[in-house]
Amino acid sequence: MSMMLGLNLSLTGVGGGGAAPFVPTQPQLVATYTGIPNGSFVQMGSGNVRALGRSGHRSGRVRAKNLQFLDSLIYLSTNGVEAASATLNTLKRAIEIGGVTTQALYAGLTSVGISGSTQALSDIIGSIELPPDTDFFARWEKTLALDTQSMIAHALSGPSGQGFRTTGASQLLSTGAMNSSGTSAGPQFWPNGIFGVPFSPMSAVCIVADSIGNYREDLNSASGGGAWARALNSILGSAVPWMKQSQNGHSFSNASFANAPLQKTQWQYVTDIFIELSTNSMPSSGTVAERLLVLQNGWLNLADGARAITGPYGRRLRVHFFDMIKRDSYELDATQHDTRLAYNAWGAAFADGKADAYYNTDSVVTVPVGSDGIHPASAVHIQAASDVIVPGYIPFLDPFYFPFGV
Template identity: 85%
Template sequence: MSMMIALNLALTGGGGGSAPFVPTQPQLVATYTGIKNGTFVQMGTGNVRALGRSQHRSGRVRAKNLRFLDSSIYLGTNGVESTSATVNTLKRAIEIAGVTTQALYSGNPSVDISGSTQGLSDIIGSLELPPDTDFFARWEKTLALDTQSLIAHGLSGPGTGQGFRTPGASQLLSTGPMNSSGTAAGPQFWPDGIFGVPFFPMSCVAIIGDSIGNYREDLNSGSGGGAWARALNNILGSAVPWMKQTQNGHTFGNASFGNAPLQKTQLSYVTDVFIELSTNSMPASGTVAARLASLQAGWLNIADGCRNIIGPYGKRLRIHFFDMVKRDSYEADSTQHDTRLAYNAWGAAFADGKADAYYPTDSEVTLPVGADGIHPAQAVHAAIATNVIVPGYIPFLDPFFFPFGE
């Protein structure tokens, strides 16, 4: 499929000669969203609020009915799903083209979030989000006690992301960079999701990944962020909206439906799932066949569960398989080497029919791997994005494209 055909299909909803499909359901419409994966930061004596501002980019299609989703879900050590029991009183606003509009929650200016409770805002007035536009999500949080702590993001986005604790006044409804003079640093927050209804069909992606998918050895910035974010930030000149569920050391087991159910509730707002999550799941013992079976079971748990989720177009989620890339120690051990190759070959054959796409990411990785034998260098992240992920995803710009049927 040519690039332009794929793009035209994405904008018309399948290109089968019928009238264009008109979306009605909320979906992810912006980049740099996801589950928190950083550290806890104490409010600190005298600070009455935490404030911040994060930059995002809209997808290729104009969207309406904008909403924020936030939670206290976070990924701890090795991707273990956890929640903070501390009550966070959250306020949010969206800043588009120099105009800031507050989000409400059941008509109220704030929402209390703790544990498994997730805060989905009301539709933010009659605002529309223009296509291919940089905009900002503003936030304010207060905690009951200054001895309590906020969970933060370990990821940086484009522009100058802000997050600080302050004894000063609210800047939620101002515009432009916040005045952080005389305040305490951190933390930063992304929304779990920024949702809307696009005027034409538009695909969007959840990235479930480990340290490589998180960004490790790439730039932790808007120009880096790991190969998967790099790719989605620019496909045919536009961003594909994405959310991250990534953490260093993440494994199939910790990302499974049984162990990470709260994250999975957010996947109904996307059309596609990238599963970049295998290298830390390599079994330490057993034959090649036994280790391969373990890896397959881990991948299939996530893939099968996601295939049972219905996305914003009434279709199941599409599942994308990525190679287990080289690791120096795996190449030095014949069993691990052979297991890795067998796993990749299984993916190349579309994982028993459960993968809708396969990406030979390992083709861009050479030995020795990066500075530590595990994490590919920044240039390799860039090559994977440009040479593998971007061309592989282009047909999926059409959210109705299912190469092997639904």
């Protein structure tokens, strides 16, 4: 009761003795199904002059203005190693809301060239606004200098995702599903982020995850995507905007600030960081205490870095701790078993005061874990989302909620 009361007071502004509601001014993430590419490279193919596609997204609970796209060629390769494609991609984008398509510009131009670690933030897209709780679409078109060159793709599927390579005309400024006639199958792309300024405070999340949080053994679809995306897609009847920085095999080391600095530049656009990375970070040798210290240091590297970043409301980012869930091999090895439990206990005690929230996701996983002994089945993702993540995040819908102080 007290946490929900705090949510209502902070968002309406009446918690400060009748003070006026807080009016956001800074850009932030305002939609779902965004993130860093984590798929394979796809060659343009003989004769194709463009790649094109359309991806579905949902807005959060608050109307937003000053909309912008963020794109890059940063990607997560094997085991989450951060990389960037050096191949020059010429990008065009448009946003489709309620059957009306509006092109995005880049410094007033209709296209932008991106390569390497360059990140392309569009101009504010006209005067259009994004209504709350609304399904809409991001349209895109890419050209490369040579049809023998390749583009990095997204391995994750969202609502109404389409991607083609074609010798035909542009469909960037059309509306509705793209016509696949005369095209070849092609990659799908999500924007790294869709940003805007909400009319009232709204939280947004970056999910930093391994294969479990990526979606493994769940459906790779709009209705699946792993427990973390499932949860954020519907909390109290609305979606919480989210971006994914996830890959199969991802670990604390590969996600660290030293090894993955490019992704961290996007954290300023969210209010919360979900860290679901521990299972691949278990040390292969050492005592329980020694292994626990390695895990703690890996988590703290991300948590301390996040806490040093100022989000869109002038406050530090909030950090969320998720258990290392069971896996068959960890249950059969006493040292790994005890290390896992010690790590989870440390998180339950809020990780030396560095965690703003703790989620006992391990409680919904049983042994044998799943088809491969590591990844929980789709039904567990649903249960975890409904029983653990959703109620745990509800107080954080208020971006000014800090349970232990700022």
